[in-house]
Amino acid sequence: MTAQPPDDLQKWLPKLLAVDAADVNHTMWEWGCPVDRVRFKQCHTRLEKVVAWKSKATGKQAQKDKGRRSRAVGKIFEKLLRILFDGRGALEVEANVRSTTNEIDLLIKVNPVASFLPVVRAVGTHVIGEAKCHQEAPSSTLVNGLVGFLQLQNATVGLLFVYCSSRPLESKCRTSIALHWKDGFKVVPFGRKQLEEIRNGVPFLKILNDQHIDAANHAVKLHV
Amino acid sequence: MAGAKKRAERTEAIDALFDALGMVEKRAVLRALGGSAEGETLHNTEDVERAILGTGRSTADIETSLRRAEVATPKKHCLFGTVRGDVHKSVRHAVQHLGVEMEGLLLSYAEYRERDAEARLTFERKVQSYEWVPLPKQRGYEEVIGKRLTTARHAMIVRVDVETARIVVTYRGLPIGDDYDYEHASEAVLKACGQVGISVEALPVRGCIMAIISAKGRRIFPVRGDLLTPDGQIKLKSRVGRASIEQLVARLVEGDDDVFEETELLARITTNIGKHTFETLGLLWADKKILTRVAFWSAGADFLFVWGGNDPSFRLLDSLVGLFYELAARMNSADFNEAWEFISDLGDGAIVRPHEFRNHFKMPPSESDHVLLEGVRAGLLEPVFKLNAPDDFLDEIERPEWTTDLMSLRGVHEVDGVRLDGSKPESVLVAFRRMRFDRKPARADEASQ
Numbered sequence: 001m002t003a004q005p006p007d008d009l010q011k012w013l014p015k016l017l018a019v020d021a022a023d024v025n026h027t028m029w030e031w032g033c034p035v036d037r038v039r040f041k042q043c044h045t046r047l048e049k050v051v052a053w054k055s056k057a058t059g060k061q062a063q064k065d066k067g068r069r070s071r072a073v074g075k076i077f078e079k080l081l082r083i084l085f086d087g088r089g090a091l092e093v094e095a096n097v098r099s100t101t102n103e104i105d106l107l108i109k110v111n112p113v114a115s116f117l118p119v120v121r122a123v124g125t126h127v128i129g130e131a132k133c134h135q136e137a138p139s140s141t142l143v144n145g146l147v148g149f150l151q152l153q154n155a156t157v158g159l160l161f162v163y164c165s166s167r168p169l170e171s172k173c174r175t176s177i178a179l180h181w182k183d184g185f186k187v188v189p190f191g192r193k194q195l196e197e198i199r200n201g202v203p204f205l206k207i208l209n210d211q212h213i214d215a216a217n218h219a220v221k222l223h224v
Numbered sequence: 225m226a227g228a229k230k231r232a233e234r235t236e237a238i239d240a241l242f243d244a245l246g247m248v249e250k251r252a253v254l255r256a257l258g259g260s261a262e263g264e265t266l267h268n269t270e271d272v273e274r275a276i277l278g279t280g281r282s283t284a285d286i287e288t289s290l291r292r293a294e295v296a297t298p299k300k301h302c303l304f305g306t307v308r309g310d311v312h313k314s315v316r317h318a319v320q321h322l323g324v325e326m327e328g329l330l331l332s333y334a335e336y337r338e339r340d341a342e343a344r345l346t347f348e349r350k351v352q353s354y355e356w357v358p359l360p361k362q363r364g365y366e367e368v369i370g371k372r373l374t375t376a377r378h379a380m381i382v383r384v385d386v387e388t389a390r391i392v393v394t395y396r397g398l399p400i401g402d403d404y405d406y407e408h409a410s411e412a413v414l415k416a417c418g419q420v421g422i423s424v425e426a427l428p429v430r431g432c433i434m435a436i437i438s439a440k441g442r443r444i445f446p447v448r449g450d451l452l453t454p455d456g457q458i459k460l461k462s463r464v465g466r467a468s469i470e471q472l473v474a475r476l477v478e479g480d481d482d483v484f485e486e487t488e489l490l491a492r493i494t495t496n497i498g499k500h501t502f503e504t505l506g507l508l509w510a511d512k513k514i515l516t517r518v519a520f521w522s523a524g525a526d527f528l529f530v531w532g533g534n535d536p537s538f539r540l541l542d543s544l545v546g547l548f549y550e551l552a553a554r555m556n557s558a559d560f561n562e563a564w565e566f567i568s569d570l571g572d573g574a575i576v577r578p579h580e581f582r583n584h585f586k587m588p589p590s591e592s593d594h595v596l597l598e599g600v601r602a603g604l605l606e607p608v609f610k611l612n613a614p615d616d617f618l619d620e621i622e623r624p625e626w627t628t629d630l631m632s633l634r635g636v637h638e639v640d641g642v643r644l645d646g647s648k649p650e651s652v653l654v655a656f657r658r659m660r661f662d663r664k665p666a667r668a669d670e671a672s673q
Binding site: 004006007008009010011012013015016018019020021022023024027028030031034088089113168170171217221 | 252255256258340443511512543546577578579582589593597600601603606607609612628630631634647648649650651652653654655
């Protein structure tokens with residue numbers, strides 16, 4: 001008789017995720033990449049406050065304040081994203097590849113536990129995270145730029161984090177994602193809507209999984 | 225004006241399709257036609273429709289986009305079945321019949337999406353409808369209204385999943401008061417499917433539902449029922465979220481004398497209910513808060529979904545009804561029925577270790593694991609976890625029991641220099657705990673104490 005593998009999470013986690021029972025899935029996804037929600041909420045609140053802040057000064061001082069705010073937003077946004085990958089789960093930040101005022105690039109390591117999770121199973125050893133802290137909506141130019149960067153870093157999956165006001169992706173941007181997907185480069189957008197959902201308790205990996213499916217299907221409802 | 229886009233004509237077909245779609249679907253059509261930025265600022269449905277016609281696209285393109293949006297989401301009514309034979313061949317043959325009329329229906333849309341392994345078809349017909357309109361006042365009458373006869377378009381969408389051979393027929397309800405026989409219409413669509421090469425077998429829903437109800441899990445509850453007995457009909461309607469129909473009946477025999485033990489009473493009620501036939505049944509999916517009325521027809525069972533706050537999607541539909549398909553596929557197996565009955569009979573809180581379950585039943589290990597997973601899906605079982613360590617280690621770290629709190633096992637645990645990392649999947653064992661919902665709900669006066 002063939003020996004059965006032990007009845008541990010290694011065997012049962014992918015099977016339980018496939019059952020699609022909301023409470024069971026929630027537990028599995030959360031375990032796969034836990035997020036410190038207290039820290040996340042504090043950081044997210046701070047980010048919202050700084051983004052909403054408007055200088056009362058005029059002229060040169062106003063320009064200086066705008067620059068300071070921009071730098072502060074960049075730093076807090078980077079901190080917020082790192083909290084997503086701090087939980088020793090499936091995805092962990094290995095290094096900052098590049099950090100400027102409004103652009104952060106993260107090299108995200110895919111840990112062995114990820115091999116049991118559908119969304120990250122086939123991505124290889126690394127994923128690139130690119131974060132844009134400005135108010136502009138994601139565009140096809142942004143997607144093309146990230147794909148170029150993926151090629152340099154020998155990665156196939158890129159997480160595009162944006163912090164514009166929440167909106168559905170424009171048709172051109174979705175088309176760009178779809179075309180690159182066909183060539184094997186997968187860009188998954190992640191924005192304010194998704195960060196709000198994490199703040200409200202939805203597991204990070206669940207949101208990533210859903211965005212991944214919508215991006216793969218070129219879905220009109222792909223939203224950030 | 226230079227640069228102004230040509231406005232497409234609002235044909236009768238486009239008009240009817242606008243009528244069939246909600247605001248969300250129309251906005252999606254506008255985005256798909258390239259009018260995305262504009263669409264988000266429009267809050268009025270007429271403005272969105274005008275914007276769609278003003279995208280500069282041809283009438284044919286707009287009509288196709290509207291039809292594509294119509295088939296993209298399930299409607300309130302759904303009928304489920306499986307396709308017999310070579311599904312791939314059937315759907316490829318079916319889509320070639322676009323524009324053909326049969327059984328009083330026109331096949332107005334047909335698409336086979338190879339990437340999604342899915343076919344979507346629309347069968348439509350014109351039906352007699354009416355509207356009440358005010359008429360000129362007459363002396364002696366406070367108000368005069370007239371019944372104006374009109375025609376309405378009724379579309380029935382057929383979606384076939386080629387990989388699983390599952391088929392769903394979905395359609396909107398018509399306004400209240402219309403004399404339209406949905407059962408007859410559904411039979412016509414299934415016959416039309418047969419004529420275009422898609423042979424459908426209805427899902428044996430009744431048996432699947434009764435198997436779940438009698439097991440008294442915590443995910444799917446019967447909350448409405450029209451029960452036919454030899455002596456008459458009983459209409460049951462429990463308060464949603466508060467009680468199932470069995471618990472409602474239990475209220476009628478409760479007393480201070482405790483003649484019947486509570487779980488035994490509910491078991492007897494469930495058994496007796498199972499001896500009779502439901503004409504219609506209302507089910508509540510507790511975790512998703514979706515209510516469904518099921519009407520049993522000869523062609524199959526019609527599900528009327530009340531989506532609540534959920535966005536209707538075929539993925540959501542699959543997650544709800546997938547369980548019935550799985551049960552239907554296995555209910556003819558004596559081994560499966562034995563295993564299912566074993567789980568059903570377990571007391572609340574009983575722990576099932578997968579290897580013990582496997583050894584108990586004469587089925588391949590993959591099959592017995594599947595039964596456990598169907599039990600989870602039906603809400604009869606929940607997964608529980610324990611660290612993979614000897615009992616004395618677990619006692620030392622005060623985690624001897626099975627728990628649903630998987631997150632609490634994360635991290636490194638150490639006893640006398642022996643370390644166990646609970647973040648590794650091989651460090652956590654999985655078992656299943658029976659969940660029963662067979663207690664009477666507290667009365668309103670008890671609940672407030």
